[in-house]
Amino acid sequence: MTPIEPPKNMPLSEILPATPTLLMGAGPVPIPYQVAQANGLVISHLGETMNRVIARVKEMSKYVFQTTSDHILGLAGPGSAAMEMAITNLLGPGKKVLILNLGTFSARFGELAKRVGAEVIFLKGEDFKPFTVEQVEAELEKNHYDALTLVQGETSCGVKNIHLGPIAAAAKKRNVLVIVDAVCTLSTMPFKMDEWNIDVVMTCGQKGLSSIPGVSLIAFSEDAWKIIEQRNPPHWCLDAKLANRFWSKHEYHYTAPVSGILAIHEALRLICLETLEKRFERHLLSSHALQTGLERMGLQLFIPKEDRLNSVVAIQMPRDLKASDVLKHMLQTFNVEISGAFGLPIVRIGQMGEQCRFQNLSKVLYATGMSFKKFGTPIDMNQGMAQIDSLQNRLDP
Ligand SMILES: Cc1ncc(COP(=O)(O)O)c(C=O)c1O
The missing domain is CATH 3.90.1150.10 (Aspartate Aminotransferase, domain 1)
Structure with missing residues (x-):
């Protein structure tokens, strides 16, 4: 067999534009200098330095999510992986979920839930209008659900779920877990995890936080965590109990995306400072x-x-x-x-x-x-x- 030769040398400078393109789309977004600097570092993922970084990331996340919950995890993966982490740890065969569907990202929760074998019911929004409490209550009265999912800001069409707080209250009153995608909204507009009784909220680096893609954050309420403790999800990397080993007990789960975590540390720090x-x-x-x-x-x-x-x-x-x-x-x-x-x-x-x-x-x-x-x-x-x-x-x- 002919050996495979290395391809022609081509430095990135020959691929990238001479001046960086200004990213003004739906993400990724430009990052501050401090975030870029932090992203250029690699440190050990275990040990005292990383423990201190993780402790700070969790502390600052509590402020940004507006929660006192200690069940905050980071993960190596895009926003969709954080959505999948919520779904795989809380839903599966025998569980039923109501998906408030306003577009591509709301619907993604449904696709993820189907894959873990949950029963999935879509409530379709009308004419790009945010869901009302009455609409959601009518459906919650008809059927018992284990969880409800919604997106605070549906980026595929540009609609904001303005009744998020009251919808979450209506669901919690009926013992339905509330799972919220705050991927583009967290830190850009008010989000109050504890006050609104949200059970799970996730975001990723490259949107509201102005960090890099590839590292996401997720927070669980006590109610959600009690359920997680009883379950063994099919996804190993996304198993919240295993991830918690690293995020709470400083033990190995997988090699953490250290540079991205350092970048998110800086992004969170700048948010707290502002x-x-x-x-x-x-x-x-x-x-x-x-x-x-x-x-x-x-x-x-x-x-x-x-x-x-x-x-x-x-x-x-x-x-x-x-x-x-x-x-x-x-x-x-x-x-x-x-x-x-x-x-x-x-x-x-x-x-x-x-x-x-x-x-x-x-x-x-x-x-x-x-x-x-x-x-x-x-x-x-x-x-x-x-x-x-x-x-x-x-x-x-
Ligand atoms: C509201 C919302 N949720 C989830 C996602 C998925 O994020 P990712 O592409 O990082 O998986 C996006 C991406 O645009 C989004 O806008």
Whole structure:
């Protein structure tokens, strides 16, 4: 046999753009310098240094999740792995789950639950409207469920589940576990795990936290943990009891993603330093300026203001215009990337973490307006850009 030769040497610099693309889509998002620095380190995953890092990550996560629960775990994996960890540890054959389905990510909970053999019932949202308590209560009265899942911010279409707290209360009243995906919303808008009686909440690095992809966080309530202690899930890596060995007892489970954990440490530290209150204010200010700017330019937003998610804003595509043409032009001309969608006639702009800084906001607003204009949409750039003039000091203190 002919030996397999090494391929031609090609440094990353020949693949990457000369200046980094500005990531203004639905994630990953730009990361702060301190997070990037931390991500460049490798330390031992066991031992005193790592123990101290883990203790701090848990302590800071409690603040960000707004919980006193000690059942906080990190995992090597994307947001979907954290969703799978919730499902595989709490559901299985003989368990029934209600999936509040507003789109791609809400529905993913259902796919995961089917795979572990749970009985899955989808409650479909109407016309991209957030679920109401009445809708959910009507279903909970009809059937007994072991758990209910929902997404705080459905990024696939840009809707916010504005009645999350009351829905969770209605479920808990009936002994139904509440599992929430706060992947894009945590640290960008209020989320109160304990006050709202949430049993499981997960997030991942590359969205609201402004860290790197590949490391996620999950928190369980006491009620959820009692169930977990009785179960042996089919997934070994995602077994919460095994993961807890590392996250609470400093014992080996698998080799932890140390660089990503150091990065998330820094991301959490910066959030604590900024405080949630100020961070929510910054996100709101930036996202509202973006939304007003887009509308004043002449673009139409996909979701009405009252139900609109601020962390990922969906723009309705004008008829006869292809999203891929606009996105390609934006990337090639302005080196700014925003997201397409999962079959819907929209494009999406992220407003998470470092995306809500003055320069990033200005660049994405300008690039979006100019790119739609290029393809014939009537756009008033002056009106659109006038929105953001006064924001510099408030977004980059
Ligand atoms: C709301 C929401 N949940 C879950 C996910 C899945 O995250 P990941 O792609 O890291 O698996 C995403 C990703 O975009 C998301 O937006």
